[in-house]
Structure formats: C-alpha cells, structure tokens
Amino acid sequence: MKSSVTISLVEAIKGCWVFKEDLSISIPMAKEIGFDAVELFPGSADDIDSELLRRLLAENQIELSAIATGAGEVLYGFTLASEDLTVRVNAVNFIERIIDVASSLGVPVIIGSMQGYIGKDNRRQKLAEFVSILGKLAQYAADRNVGILFEPLNRRQAGIANTLADGVEIIKATGASNIKLLADFFHMGIEEENIARSIKNAAEYIGYVHFVDSYRKPAGTGHIDIKSAVEALKEIGYDGFLSAEALPFPDSRAAAQQTIKMFRLLCK
Ligand code: LER
Ligand code: MN
Numbered sequence: 001m002k003s004s005v006t007i008s009l010v011e012a013i014k015g016c017w018v019f020k021e022d023l024s025i026s027i028p029m030a031k032e033i034g035f036d037a038v039e040l041f042p043g044s045a046d047d048i049d050s051e052l053l054r055r056l057l058a059e060n061q062i063e064l065s066a067i068a069t070g071a072g073e074v075l076y077g078f079t080l081a082s083e084d085l086t087v088r089v090n091a092v093n094f095i096e097r098i099i100d101v102a103s104s105l106g107v108p109v110i111i112g113s114m115q116g117y118i119g120k121d122n123r124r125q126k127l128a129e130f131v132s133i134l135g136k137l138a139q140y141a142a143d144r145n146v147g148i149l150f151e152p153l154n155r156r157q158a159g160i161a162n163t164l165a166d167g168v169e170i171i172k173a174t175g176a177s178n179i180k181l182l183a184d185f186f187h188m189g190i191e192e193e194n195i196a197r198s199i200k201n202a203a204e205y206i207g208y209v210h211f212v213d214s215y216r217k218p219a220g221t222g223h224i225d226i227k228s229a230v231e232a233l234k235e236i237g238y239d240g241f242l243s244a245e246a247l248p249f250p251d252s253r254a255a256a257q258q259t260i261k262m263f264r265l266l267c268k
Contacts, residue, residue, distance in 0.1 A: 001233065001238065001239055001240065001241070001242055001263075001267045001268075002036040002037060002063075002065070002239075002240070002241050002242070003034070003035045003036045003037070003211075003241070003242055003243075003244075003259070003260060003263045003267070004035060004036065004037035004038060004039050004063075004065035004066075004241045004242065004243035004244065005018050005019065005030050005033075005035045005037075005038055005039070005243065005244045005256055005259065006018050006019065006038075006039045006040075006041060006068075006243060006244060006245045006246075007019040007020070007021075007023065007026045007027070007030070007038050007039070007040055007041065008020045008041040009023075009040060009041065009042045009043060009047045009048070010041065010042070010043040010047070010071055010074075010075070015041075015074075016186075016212070016216045016245050016246060016247055017041055017245065017248070018218075018244050018245075018246055018248055018252055018255050018256050018259070019038075019248070019252050019256070020248070020252070021252070023052065023053065023056055024052075024056060026038070026252075027056045027057065027060050027062060028056075028060050029252075029253070029256070030060075030062060030256065031060040031061065031062045033253070033256045033257055033260055034260045034264075035062065035244075035256070035260065036062065036063060036241075037062060037063035037064060037065035037241060037243070038057075038062060038063075038064060038065065039064075039065045039066045039067070039068065039110075039241075039243045039245070040053075040064065040066075040067050040068065041067075041068045041070065041071065042067065042068075042071060042098070043071045043075060044071065044072075044075075044094065044097065044098075045094075045097035045098045045100065045101045046097075048067070048101050050101060050104055050105060053105070054105070064105055064107050065107065065208075065241040065243055066107055066108050066109065066110050066149060066208060066241070066243070067098055067101065067102050067105070067107055067108075067109055067110065068109075068110040068112070069094065069095050069098050069109060069110060069111055069112075069113075069114050070110070070112055070113035070114060072090075072091055072094040072095065072113075072114050073091075073113040073114050073116070074113060076090070076094070078090045078091035078094050078114065079091055079113075079114055079115065079116025079117070080092065080095075080111075080114055080115055080116055080130060080133050080134065080137075081115060081116035081117060081118050081126065081129075081130050081133075081159070081160060082116055088133065091114055091116075092133065092136075092137060094114075095109065095111065095114060095137055096137070096140055099137075099140060099141045099144060099146050100144065102141075102144075102146050103141075103144035103145060103146050106145075107146075108146060108147035108148065108149050108180075108207070108208070109141065109146060109147070109148055109149065110149045110151055110182055110208070111134070111137075111148055111149070111150050111151065112150075112151035112153055112158070112182065112184075113153065113157060113158065115130070115150075115153075115158050115160045115161065116158070116159070116160065117158065117159030117160070118130065118159050118160055119159065127160070127170075127173075128173075130160060130170070131170060131173040131174050134148075134150070134170065134174050134176075134179070135173075135174035135175065135176055138174055138176035138178055138179050139176070141178055142176070142177075142178045146178070147178045147179070147180060147207065148176070148178060148179045148180070149179075149180055149181070149182040149207055149208045150167055150170065150171060150179050150180070150181060150182065151167075151181075151182035151184060151187075151210075152164055152166055152167040152181070152182075152183075152184075152187060152191070153184070153187050154186075154187045154190040154191055155190075155191065157187075162187075162191045163188075163191050163192055163198065164181055164183055164188070164192065164198045164199070164201070164202040164205075164206075165198065165201065165202065167181045167202070167205070168181065168201075168202050168205050171205060180205055180206065180207020180208065181202055181205040181206050181207060181208075182207065182208045182209070182210065183198075183199060183202070183206050183208070183209050183210070184209070184210035184212065184245065185209070185210060185211060185212050185213065185219070185224050185226065185229060186210065186212045186213070186214065186215075186216050186224075186245070187210075188224075188229075189213075189214045189222075189223075189224045195224065195225065195228070195229045195232070196225070196228045196229055196231065196232035197232075199229060199232040199233060199236065200232050200235065200236060203236035204236075206233075206236070206238055206240075207240060208240055208241055208243065209233065209238070209240065209241065209242045209243065210243055210244075210245040211226075211242035211243060211244050211245075211246075211259065211262075211263065212244065212245050212246045213226065213246070215247075216245075216246055216247045217246060217247060217249055218244065218246040218247075218249065218254075218255040218256075218258040218259050218262075219244065219246070219258070219259050219262040219263070220258060220259075220261070220262040220265075221249075221258060226262065226266065227266055230242075230266040230267055233267075242263060242267060244256065244259040246259065
C-alpha cells in the first residue's frame with residue numbers, strides 16, 4: 001500500500017484537505033513528511049498547470065495519486081443527477097475537462113460529490129439515467145486511458161451511493177471496467193454496519209482509499225476502527241493508495257504527520 005495526502009488548490013473552500021498551500025510549498029512538505037504521493041482538489045481543470053506540477057513531482061520524487069472533481073459541485077452546483085439538463089451537461093463537461101488533464105498526467109479521476117441526489121420519486125428511472133451518464137463518462141475516460149474512482153458518500157452529502165454495496169451496484173450496472181470504488185473511512189463510519197466486512201464484500205472493486213477518521217480527523221484520532229479496516233484491506237490484497245483526506249487538525253503539518261505515523265504503524 002502507498003500513502004498519499006490531499007492538496008486543495010481552491011483557497012475559497014474550507015474543507016477536508018490536509019494542505020491548502022501553494023504546490024511549490026505543499027509538494028515538498030508532503031515529501032519531507034514521508035508521503036509517496038499527493039492527491040489534488042482543483043477548482044476546475046484550468047487550475048492545473050500540468051508543466052509546473054510535473055516539474056514539482058519530478059524534483060521531489062513524489063507521485064500524483066488522483067485528481068478530484070468535487071469542486072464542480074461545491075463551487076458551481078453541478079451534479080450528474082440534477083433534474084436540470086443544463087446542469088447535467090455542465091457537470092459532464094466539467095468532469096471531461098479534468099479527465100483530459102488526468103490523461104496527460106496518467107492518473108485516475110474521483111467522482112464523489114458530483115454524483116448528486118436522487119429522491120424517492122421515480123428513483124428507478126432516475127438511477128438508470130445516472131448509470132447511463134456515468135457509463136458514458138467512463139467510456140470518455142477509457143478512450144483516454146483514465147480510470148474513474150466512484151466514491152459513496154454519507155447521506156447528507158449524496159443521494160445515490162451511500163455504501164460500498166450501493167457503489168458496486170452502480171458500477172456493475174454501467175458495465176464499465178475502468179470504474180473502481182473509492183472507500184472513504186469517514187463516510188463508511190457513518191453508513192456501513194461493519195467497515196471491515198464491507199471492504200471484504202466489495203473486494204474486487206476497491207481501487208482507492210480515503211484514509212481518515214470520524215469527524216474527518218486524521219487517522220488514529222477518532223473512533224473508527226482503522227486497524228481492522230486496514231487488516232481487511234490487507235486480506236483482500238489491496239495495494240493501492242491510502243490518501244489522507246482529513247481536516248488540517250490541529251494544523252496541516254500535524255495532520256500529515258499523524259497520518260504518516262498511522263500509515264507506518266498499520267499499513268507497512
Ligand atoms: C470527497 O472525497 C469526500 O469525501 C467529500 O466528503 C468531501 O467533501
Ligand atoms: Mn472522500
């Protein structure tokens with residue numbers, strides 16, 4: 001397993017990213033603290049200066065693990081399940097531009113918040129429409145050698161996939177082979193009956209992990225049984241990234257150091 005840490009490029013959003021500093025500061029800091037990779041949360045594809053990013057990654061001998069798309073929802077209200085066709089089209093365009101950049105950088109793209117909500121009315125039909133949109137995006141990504149990481153979120157943040165089992169059902173329905181699950185321990189702590197069992201049940205679909213504790217605190221500082229979750233990941237032979245998507249609590253450096261301490265203790 002490999003460690004990663006989140007960097008937000010969006011100054012305006014207060015959120016769950018460990019680093020918010022400029023890349024020329026955050027990437028060397030991530031390396032110094034001991035991470036294998038960084039995950040980016042850009043405001044849009046235009047925020048990513050691929051040349052600068054490539055140079056900083058090479059200079060610091062650190063990988064890029066994934067690029068998130070959530071700013072489309074957070075900043076602009078775009079979601080793939082919106083009732084409004086224009087919003088859906090904007091959501092698809094927003095994600096496609098990030099897929100274009102991810103293709104040039106050789107990393108997968110995260111779809112979490114961009115899924116949006118579907119209520120109880122007409123749910124079957126709306127789910128089928130969502131599956132169709134996600135399937136088309138997956139094809140766009142596959143044509144560019146990009147993987148999609150589909151992330152179930154807790155019920156207050158999404159209304160389509162809340163559990164890993166929901167996510168598996170959606171991925172199966174698309175028929176796409178380049179969509180994997182992103183298992184986020186924070187959301188799982190709210191939605192799953194038993195995190196370790198859910199990981200084992202979704203074994204062949206898990207492609208990425210957000211390594212974080214309850215209340216989005218750094219791993220090891222909340223009440224989630226991170227040890228048994230990691231044991232389950234080992235049991236299924238997971239060898240991908242565990243990426244710290246945590247609040248900078250008490251500050252960025254301390255959150256990053258706490259994460260690495262837990263990663264070394266449990267995941268090596
Ligand atoms: C996205 O990875 C996620 O987990 C969201 O809760 C962030 O707001
Ligand atoms: Mn997450």
